Amino acid sequence: MGALVVYQVLSKWNEVWYRITNKSLPLPPGTMGWPLIGESISFWKRGPDFVAARRRRFGSMFKTHLFGGPIVVCTDSDVNKYVLASESKGILPGYPRTFSEMTGKWNTFSLYGSEHKAMRGALISLMSASVLKERLLPKIDEFMQSYLSNWSDKILDFQKKSNEVVMLLVLKMVASTEGNIALTKELEEAMHQVSLSFFTVAINLPGTTYNKGLKARRKLVQMLGKLVEERRASKCSRSNDILDTILKNSEDTDCVIQTDEQIIDQIIAFVLSGYETASIVLMMAVKYLHDHPLAQDELRKENLEIRKGKPENYTLNWDDYRSMSFTRSVVLEALRMASIGLGFLRRTTVDTEIKGYVIPKGWTVFVSTVETNKDPDTYPEPLKFNPWRWLKSNLESHQYFMLFGGGARLCIGKELGILEISIFLHYLVTRYRWEEIGENKIVRFPRVEAPNGLYYRLRDC
Numbered sequence: 001m002g003a004l005v006v007y008q009v010l011s012k013w014n015e016v017w018y019r020i021t022n023k024s025l026p027l028p029p030g031t032m033g034w035p036l037i038g039e040s041i042s043f044w045k046r047g048p049d050f051v052a053a054r055r056r057r058f059g060s061m062f063k064t065h066l067f068g069g070p071i072v073v074c075t076d077s078d079v080n081k082y083v084l085a086s087e088s089k090g091i092l093p094g095y096p097r098t099f100s101e102m103t104g105k106w107n108t109f110s111l112y113g114s115e116h117k118a119m120r121g122a123l124i125s126l127m128s129a130s131v132l133k134e135r136l137l138p139k140i141d142e143f144m145q146s147y148l149s150n151w152s153d154k155i156l157d158f159q160k161k162s163n164e165v166v167m168l169l170v171l172k173m174v175a176s177t178e179g180n181i182a183l184t185k186e187l188e189e190a191m192h193q194v195s196l197s198f199f200t201v202a203i204n205l206p207g208t209t210y211n212k213g214l215k216a217r218r219k220l221v222q223m224l225g226k227l228v229e230e231r232r233a234s235k236c237s238r239s240n241d242i243l244d245t246i247l248k249n250s251e252d253t254d255c256v257i258q259t260d261e262q263i264i265d266q267i268i269a270f271v272l273s274g275y276e277t278a279s280i281v282l283m284m285a286v287k288y289l290h291d292h293p294l295a296q297d298e299l300r301k302e303n304l305e306i307r308k309g310k311p312e313n314y315t316l317n318w319d320d321y322r323s324m325s326f327t328r329s330v331v332l333e334a335l336r337m338a339s340i341g342l343g344f345l346r347r348t349t350v351d352t353e354i355k356g357y358v359i360p361k362g363w364t365v366f367v368s369t370v371e372t373n374k375d376p377d378t379y380p381e382p383l384k385f386n387p388w389r390w391l392k393s394n395l396e397s398h399q400y401f402m403l404f405g406g407g408a409r410l411c412i413g414k415e416l417g418i419l420e421i422s423i424f425l426h427y428l429v430t431r432y433r434w435e436e437i438g439e440n441k442i443v444r445f446p447r448v449e450a451p452n453g454l455y456y457r458l459r460d461c
Contacts, residue, residue, distance in 0.1 A: 143169050280338060324422050
C-alpha cells in the first residue's frame with residue numbers, strides 16, 4: 001500500500017509542480033512523468049512513436065517533460081508555422097546547452113535579434129545564387145567527377161561514402177584542404193564527433209559522448225585557428241574559398257564577423273549545417289532509388305538527356321543544374337521521407353497563448369516537423385516514396401512546407417545542399433547501377449543510420 005502511495009505521488013509530482021493557477025487559459029493536456037527525468041526515458045526509447053502516441057491521446061498540442069524541463073510538443077501545421085515565425089513575439093531558439101557548446105558562442109542557431117540577423121546575413125552572402133553558380137558549382141562538379149570514378153564492380157558502404165563525400169567536399173569549399181590529407185582526416189574526425197554530441201547528456205566524464213565532443217571542439221578550434229593564422233600571413237596566396245571570403249570581408253570595419261572566435265564559429269556552423277543533413281539525405285536517396293526502380297529509371301533518363309551531346313570529359317553548368325527538375329524532386333522526397341530531424345526547439349520568453357492554451361514563460365516548445373512532413377492533407381500517401389509529387393504541385397511554395405525550417409531561420413544552406421546531392425546523383429546514375437548486398441537495416445532514431453552499413457555492388461550502366 002505504501003509503495004503504491006509513493007508511486008502515485010512521484011508520478012504526479014511534475015503535474016503539481018508545473019501546475020498554473022493564475023492564468024486565464026489552461027496548459028495543454030498531457031502527462032509530465034517522473035521528477036527530474038520526466039518522460040525522457042520513454043521518449044529516447046520510442047522517439048517518433050512517443051510523439052504519435054501522445055498525439056492520438058491528447059491532440060495536436062500536448063505537454064510533457066523532456067530534456068530536463070517542461071515542454072509543449074506541437075504537431076499541428078498551423079501552430080508550427082506560427083511558432084517558427086514568432087521570434088519577434090518572444091519565441092526564441094531553445095537548443096540545449098550542449099548544442100551551443102559544440103557549435104560555439106557565435107553560431108547562428110543560438111543567436112537571436114540583431115546579432116542573429118547580422119550573422120545570418122553574412123553567411124547568406126557566402127551561399128548566394130551567384131556564388132553557387134560562379135564559384136561553388138565548378139568546385140562541386142570537379143570533385144564529384146573525380147570522387148565517383150572507378151566504382152564499377154566494387155562493393156561500397158554508402159553510409160561511409162555519403163559521410164565521406166559530403167565532409168570532404170565541404171572542407172574543400174571552406175578551406176581548400178584537399179591537398180593536405182592528414183589535416184582533412186583530422187578535421188573530418190573532429191567534425192563528426194562534434195556532430196554526435198549536439199544533444200547528448202552533459203556529463204563530463206572520460207569516455208562519455210559529451211566529453212569526447214568537448215575535446216573534439218577544442219581540437220577543431222585549434223586546427224581552424226592555425227588555418228586562419230596561416231591564411232592571414234599569406235595574403236598573396238589566396239585559395240578563392242569560403243575562408244578567403246570570410247577573411248576578406250572581416251577586413252571591412254562594417255563586417256559583423258571580425259574576431260578569430262567569430263570566424264571559427266562560422267566555419268564550424270557552415271560545415272556542420274551542411275554535413276549532417278546532406279550526408280543522410282544522400283545515403284537515403286541512394287537507398288530509396290534502389291528500392292524504387294521506376295524512380296531510378298526516371299532519374300537516369302533525365303540526367304542522360306542532360307549529358308547527351310556533351311564531350312566525353314564534360315562539366316555541368318548552371319543551366320544543366322537548373323534543368324534537373326526530377327533530380328531536385330528526388331532530393332526533396334528523400335529529405336521528407338527520411339525524417340532526419342524530429343523538429344525544432346524554441347523557448348518562450350513570455351507567457352504565450354496558442355489555440356486556447358497558455359505556454360508559460362521559460363518553457364520549451366518542440367515543433368514536430370515529422371508529423372507536418374507526413375501530413376496526408378499536404379502529402380497524399382505520405383509513407384510512399386513518390387518524387388513525382390513535387391512536379392505535379394508547387395509544394396515548395398506550400399504554406400506548410402517545413403523541410404528546411406521556417407520563418408527567419410529558414411536553412412541557409414538549403415540550395416547548397418540540394419546542389420551537392422544533385423551533382424552526386426547525376427554522376428552516379430549516368431555511370432552506374434547498384435544492387436543491394438545483404439540486409440541493410442536502417443534505424444531512424446535517435447539519428448538516421450545503418451548500424452551495419454549500407455552495402456551495394458556497382459556496375460557500369
